[in-house]
Amino acid sequence: MRNTRDTQLLFVLSKPGRRAGRLPACDVPTADIAELLPTAAVADAPPALPEVTEPQIIRHFLNLSTQNMSVDTHFYPLGSCTMKYNPKRNERAAAMPGFADLHPLSPDAAVQGMLHVLYEMQQYLSEISGLPACSLQPAAGAHGEYAALLVAAAYFRDRGELEQRRRVLVPDNAHGTNPASAVMAGFDTVAVKTLPNGGVDMDDFRGKLDDRTAVLMITNPNTVGIFEPNMRVIADEVHAAGGLVYLDGANMNAILGITRPGDFGADMQHYNPHKTFSGPHGGGGPGAGPICVTDALAPYLPAPIVERVGSGSSVVGSQESEHNAAATNYPLPPTLYRLSYDRPKSIGRVRSFFGNVGVLLRAYCYIRTHGPDGLKRVSENAVLNANYLLSRVKHILPVPQGDRCMHEFVASGSKIKKEKGVAAMDIAKRLLDYGYHAPTVYFPLTVPEAIMVEPTETESKETLDAFAAALFRITEESPELLHEAPHSTPISRPDEVQAARSPCLCARWD
Amino acid sequence: MPYLYNTPEDQREMLAAIGAESVDDLFAPIPDDLKLGRALQLPAAMCELELDQHLRELASANQHAGNAVCFLGGGSYDHFVPAVCDVIGSRSEFYTSYTPYQAEASQGNLQAMFEYQSLITRLTGMEVSNSSLYDGASAAAEAVLMALHAGGKRTKIVAPASLHPEYRQTIATYLECIDAELVTLPCPAGVIDADELAAAVDGDTAAVLLQQPNFFGCVEDADRVAAVAKDAGALLISVFDPISLGILKRPGDYGANIAVAEGHTLGTPMSYGGPYLGIMACDQSLVRRMPGRIVGETTDRRGNKCFVLTLQTREQHIRRDKATSNVCSNQALFAVRAAAYLSQAGPQGLKETAELCLHKSRYLAEQLCASERFSMAFEAPTFKEFVIRDRDNDVAGLLQQARSAGYLAGLPLGGWYPELSDCLLIAVTEKRTKAEMDALVGVLAGSRHARLAAVD
Numbered sequence A: 001m002r003n004t005r006d007t008q009l010l011f012v013l014s015k016p017g018r019r020a021g022r023l024p025a026c027d028v029p030t031a032d033i034a035e036l037l038p039t040a041a042v043a044d045a046p047p048a049l050p051e052v053t054e055p056q057i058i059r060h061f062l063n064l065s066t067q068n069m070s071v072d073t074h075f076y077p078l079g080s081c082t083m084k085y086n087p088k089r090n091e092r093a094a095a096m097p098g099f100a101d102l103h104p105l106s107p108d109a110a111v112q113g114m115l116h117v118l119y120e121m122q123q124y125l126s127e128i129s130g131l132p133a134c135s136l137q138p139a140a141g142a143h144g145e146y147a148a149l150l151v152a153a154a155y156f157r158d159r160g161e162l163e164q165r166r167r168v169l170v171p172d173n174a175h176g177t178n179p180a181s182a183v184m185a186g187f188d189t190v191a192v193k194t195l196p197n198g199g200v201d202m203d204d205f206r207g208k209l210d211d212r213t214a215v216l217m218i219t220n221p222n223t224v225g226i227f228e229p230n231m232r233v234i235a236d237e238v239h240a241a242g243g244l245v246y247l248d249g250a251n252m253n254a255i256l257g258i259t260r261p262g263d264f265g266a267d268m269q270h271y272n273p274h275k276t277f278s279g280p281h282g283g284g285g286p287g288a289g290p291i292c293v294t295d296a297l298a299p300y301l302p303a304p305i306v307e308r309v310g311s312g313s314s315v316v317g318s319q320e321s322e323h324n325a326a327a328t329n330y331p332l333p334p335t336l337y338r339l340s341y342d343r344p345k346s347i348g349r350v351r352s353f354f355g356n357v358g359v360l361l362r363a364y365c366y367i368r369t370h371g372p373d374g375l376k377r378v379s380e381n382a383v384l385n386a387n388y389l390l391s392r393v394k395h396i397l398p399v400p401q402g403d404r405c406m407h408e409f410v411a412s413g414s415k416i417k418k419e420k421g422v423a424a425m426d427i428a429k430r431l432l433d434y435g436y437h438a439p440t441v442y443f444p445l446t447v448p449e450a451i452m453v454e455p456t457e458t459e460s461k462e463t464l465d466a467f468a469a470a471l472f473r474i475t476e477e478s479p480e481l482l483h484e485a486p487h488s489t490p491i492s493r494p495d496e497v498q499a500a501r502s503p504c505l506c507a508r509w510d
Numbered sequence B: 001m002p003y004l005y006n007t008p009e010d011q012r013e014m015l016a017a018i019g020a021e022s023v024d025d026l027f028a029p030i031p032d033d034l035k036l037g038r039a040l041q042l043p044a045a046m047c048e049l050e051l052d053q054h055l056r057e058l059a060s061a062n063q064h065a066g067n068a069v070c071f072l073g074g075g076s077y078d079h080f081v082p083a084v085c086d087v088i089g090s091r092s093e094f095y096t097s098y099t100p101y102q103a104e105a106s107q108g109n110l111q112a113m114f115e116y117q118s119l120i121t122r123l124t125g126m127e128v129s130n131s132s133l134y135d136g137a138s139a140a141a142e143a144v145l146m147a148l149h150a151g152g153k154r155t156k157i158v159a160p161a162s163l164h165p166e167y168r169q170t171i172a173t174y175l176e177c178i179d180a181e182l183v184t185l186p187c188p189a190g191v192i193d194a195d196e197l198a199a200a201v202d203g204d205t206a207a208v209l210l211q212q213p214n215f216f217g218c219v220e221d222a223d224r225v226a227a228v229a230k231d232a233g234a235l236l237i238s239v240f241d242p243i244s245l246g247i248l249k250r251p252g253d254y255g256a257n258i259a260v261a262e263g264h265t266l267g268t269p270m271s272y273g274g275p276y277l278g279i280m281a282c283d284q285s286l287v288r289r290m291p292g293r294i295v296g297e298t299t300d301r302r303g304n305k306c307f308v309l310t311l312q313t314r315e316q317h318i319r320r321d322k323a324t325s326n327v328c329s330n331q332a333l334f335a336v337r338a339a340a341y342l343s344q345a346g347p348q349g350l351k352e353t354a355e356l357c358l359h360k361s362r363y364l365a366e367q368l369c370a371s372e373r374f375s376m377a378f379e380a381p382t383f384k385e386f387v388i389r390d391r392d393n394d395v396a397g398l399l400q401q402a403r404s405a406g407y408l409a410g411l412p413l414g415g416w417y418p419e420l421s422d423c424l425l426i427a428v429t430e431k432r433t434k435a436e437m438d439a440l441v442g443v444l445a446g447s448r449h450a451r452l453a454a455v456d
């Protein structure tokens, strides 16, 4: 039941004299602030925050939360975002005081359990990518792209080639973060054309590849959900031209244990553990953006990296796989793992502290829960679900890429747009009325009226059938109804033009 | 596998509908020679119980703020996290949703972020806030990029040595591949010398950074720093401590143009360094250069007030290589937690928290300096952190001794500042009690007596 009274802005709910938090009395001698700090530095009054009670805060935010769709409440087939189920055991693990209450600058000897997890994560991610060196530092996929491109720049600088290699080639169906990261890393971007199946246009690629190329950034499976048909040739040609291949790992959910970027020619990649390894998306974040690279690029990775000191035994003696099998030895030797800052060629830091550890810890839980077979089963089922849904949807909306896909596919609303004037956005909005989060729309930019669907492996056949049926019904509905959709959500379509033209970005007060 | 639905029968039906022989068939587009052809070398699967036991064991191998007494600071602090933050932060509709592209199905997130932005503008006295960046250091680096763009041909950034070393390192990394230069101003007295700053700043300076209170815990003369920056036509970037604003002047009060902070202290635990909350607020005139998601108020078709992501033409998904930044995923969940934190604190709670930090840290500093072994490294007044010098120059030994007694006593500074290798940075939050501090003093000051006694 909606409660709109308590979802008024906090500033409206505020009343002078109310408060929620109380603090302990000060148990040490105090003095006047004026004696302790220069007057010029001290504010006349504390910031005018709202004055509300604890029950008010809870009712306010919980009622707000019910206005969201989420993975726990709805099918959320948002293409490219891998909105899979977020396991609850991972949440519990990340909240354990032994992890949640760790100070990031603790001495290594005090955090051996944590470093064990992070060291293992470096190993796991390297194994899954086929790229031997790993940095867990970047805070999101885009941050990983940026860090890896700085690594590439440092590598070329070291070889005296950076002046010459100014270009990063980016297929035109790549995610927007790819070209944006390349520019931040100081490169010029060159767009490479792609074909209707999402594959790289080889003529265009060959015309643009030369000795000015530093990096080709490629997404594979690509953003229409197809495994790049010429992957190996492309990688070989980039390497022959002296360039490096960057793999945007946003779509790793399709290939876990099946093929590895390092084996198909990538020199570096990022992961989105918040996609592939089930980190919850948090309404937009947090993510993490660990990167893996070849041995040649390893010296340039951000510092610190977790190192295992000597060949001691494992921190804990619980089940390890054969290759990890280690004698039980607990309590631990004090410094089995340590943070290594001694990396003279490193690009330095891209943020403070170690990384988005809480997200990495959830990913660790996910990998340990699945094991090697389980991860492969994840990808198999993600691909099976996507192909199944494609087989249902292609009769309703054309899927230009063809009959098969990997973990996602892109349907096009251009026919229905032409025939009935119904836009991809109309369909997306109407799906909300049917109780489904909308797919990603208008991305990739290369497919007109793109509707990008990624069901993930954590959905049932029944859900996929029901979603396809809803989509079919929508295409039969009157355009007028669809233009005005959604009809059942807390609000109808917002006026985005007004929002951008006269921005109101914070509550107006007094 | 615990999260998969498809039964063998489902699989058969689905494959039939697809027109595929087998699941392997679906992977036919991947050439055989690129396939792995072996199992990944990873540990075998664990059930929930095994995983839980494994993690508990690992967690118990850590010394943390729950089983040790934490006096560590340097940008991450053991502040109290109220229960409301955990309850709201673990609400599925918040933490399992994605960026609110579909406003109609995301009003909860959008309003919570709008409220966060509003709270941050009030907290900082700045005109606009975005809805979060990764962390304090990368927010500072993004602020520097903003200032460079706003500054046209200006290519110099001046940062004092009193700015967090990891923030300076992050900024240096961000500037390495573009045409800009980071100049570090030495701070031998622990604070910025305004005359030295004035000498370092010129018409080529795009921005001056100021950390308030600074990395050493000292309170800077923000007004003078602001005046120097302004005289040179440079922007002032303030790196502030959100909790300190219960007492100290806000960045907007002393004329900061961009204000950034590490916001984990607003209701998110330390978690070994992340995920955290990068706060960024700025002048209205800079908003179109600001990185990250921004939520705005508008109306829907029925004329109802509502919220939506706005000014998106700044962003990578629209502008690609022309975007103001590459940020896509941010730290939205911690913005929501911060909104909950700031509402539960209210003006009075924030003030009292800040006062407790101030009084308690001053108490600990005095007690330590009462021992012959320790002295304050700097004269400038401090807020919740301070640097003490160990006259015996045995910081490593002190920390080791304290740790075995259950105290994470402070951060050694020698790694970042060789001239401070005999110094410790100690932080005191509202959580620390007199008893804990007295005991720490006993351990630190007592260790000399113990050692001398042992020598005797």
Ligand SMILES: Cc1ncc(COP(=O)(O)O)c(C=O)c1O
Binding pocket: A080, A081, A140, A141, A142, A143, A175, A177, A178, A219, A223, A248, A250, A251, A272, A287, A288, A289, B327, B328, B329
């Ligand atoms: C293909 C692709 N690349 C990169 C990214 C950027 O990742 P993040 O949002 O973690 O920065 C995304 C995420 O939306 C993506 O879908």
